[in-house]
Amino acid sequence: MKTITIASAREGAGKTSIIVGLATSLGKAYGYMKPFGDRLIYKRKRNWDYDANLMVNILGIDEDPETISLGFNHSKLKYVYDEARMKETVVSMAANIGKGKDLLFVEGGRDLTYGASVHLDSLSIHQYVGGKLIIVYSGDDDQILDDITHLHSNINLKDVDFAGIIINNVHDVDDFENSHSKVITDMGIPILGIIPFREQLTYFSVNFLSEKLFAKVIAGEKGLSNIVKNIFVGAMSTGESLRNPLFNKENKLLITSGDRSDMILAALESDTVGIVLTNNLLPPSNIIARATEKNVPLLLVSTDTFQVSKQIDRMEALLTPDNEERIKFISQLVTKYVRVEDIIG
Template sequence: MNKIIIASLRKNAGKTTVMVGLSKALNKKIGYLKPFGDRLIYNKKRLWDYDSALIANIFTLSENPEDMSIGFDHSKLRYMYDEKITREKVAELAANMAQGKDILFVEGGKDLAYGISVYLDAVSLARYIGGNLIIVISGDENTVFDDITYVKKNMDLSGISFKGVIINKIQNIDDFKETYLPQIQKIGVPILGVIPYQKDLTYFSVNYLSERLFAKVVTGEEYLNRTVKNIFIGAMSVNAALQQPLLKKEGILMITGGDRTDMILVALDYQAVGIILTNNVVPPSHIISKAAERKVPMLMVTYDTYETARRIDSIEPLLTRDDKQKIELLGKLVQDTINIQAII
């Protein structure tokens, strides 16, 4: 039984997507746990972590997502468990999730320090379970230098099987490998691979937006899986809009008022993948019919156009179980760029 602990030095380094890619590339039966959940979902009086539910759905795990974590709240964990009991709980959870599996993935919190006060940081988990620790690092060249140097100089990894670092989401991969990677390797931390930045992984579907904006679907419910690649704010005149190069790009989502029939027609003419109607205003019936004929989803929200755009800008494009192409891409990226044999 291989046990792999995935950690990241900073938030949003991409450890969950790297783990999904590793699982796809290995093509083995996996188990999963995230002892300290940090992406809380509350549904039907049940609590679980978003990543746990995601992994369970992608890889059709039989275990319930809520059983993959010990807890979600620092204060409750601090009150309920000391270090000895926490260690025992993690060991018990790992044993349960590993039954009948080839590989057990254990995911740490949002950064390397997260959970340390309740004994559930990633380094502690590696000590409890005895698996192989991998740290995912991302950022610009200087951030990568700093983080890997920090791992070398300031982290106590005694008693841990530390396999190395995966460098993720690098923008100019050829320049990085030629100019920076040789210097980084001299630091003395094992580099398991460098994964290039992929713009396609940052896109989300119309349905993803609909769920996070709590939107009402007016038309095109069966076409909500379309991918949003560019967002156009239709708060200008039609003549001004037609002069914008962005309008002619692929995967346009139009944000405009429900009373702006002129701008809605522009979006339909330019084959928008979706239209968000703001201010809770429903357009006239002939506009709704035309959108239905063109198979364009229209979503209605209560916010004004500015607030809608602001909320969309703050949405993190998390992986979902329906992102089949992204999941396959992650598997290929890991297969092509990571030294998998050095991990297992």
């Protein structure tokens, strides 16, 4: 069994998506573990890591998501494990999960240092399980170069099977390669791939949004798989909104107070995939019936329009098991822009 640890310099670099792309690009039997969970979800009266749950569903891994991570809380892990026992436990997890598999993917925490105080930072995990180490970088060009330079100058990788780096979400791949690739490789750091930014990877389903907002779905449940591509905040008058070009964009989500009946009706008659009703206010029954008829979900939340808009703006559009089109697209990107055979072979 081969083992690959995927780490990242910063949160949200795209580790999980790259693992999905690598795993779905080749027909092999994969195992997956994420020793230190950092995206807690509560399902079936148990604590799971979001990424662990995702990988079990996408890759069909025969593991309980609860057993793929050791925990989420620093203080609890400190109480239960010292360094020796932590290493022993992680090694045992890897052996059990990787049994009978061609390849075991081990995902690190949100960044390189996360979990260091409980001996579960990405580099420690890699030293426990062995195999190859890949680090994912993302951000603007300067941020990426700063992070890579810091890796080269301050982190000792001499005793590590460091396969290289993957640079993700680059807006201009050709410019990055021409301007920065030689600087990076001259540091002795192999570049395994440079993946371009694609706007469609920032889209999310209405169902994903509903779960993130803890919203109550009051109509249009059949449209929960609708994909949100644009967002319109209905804070102005309906007349002004209709004259705004943003209101007529495709696959839009409307955020407005539940008592704005005119705004909601106008949205239902245009290209709208979902409506967030704020202030815990319900629209009249005829509007609810119309939304149900058009399969446009109405999501009821208690917070005001401004707060909901801020929450959605900060939200990371995570991959979901039901978004098969996005999973396929990620696989195509990884296959095209990453030297997959150098990693897996």
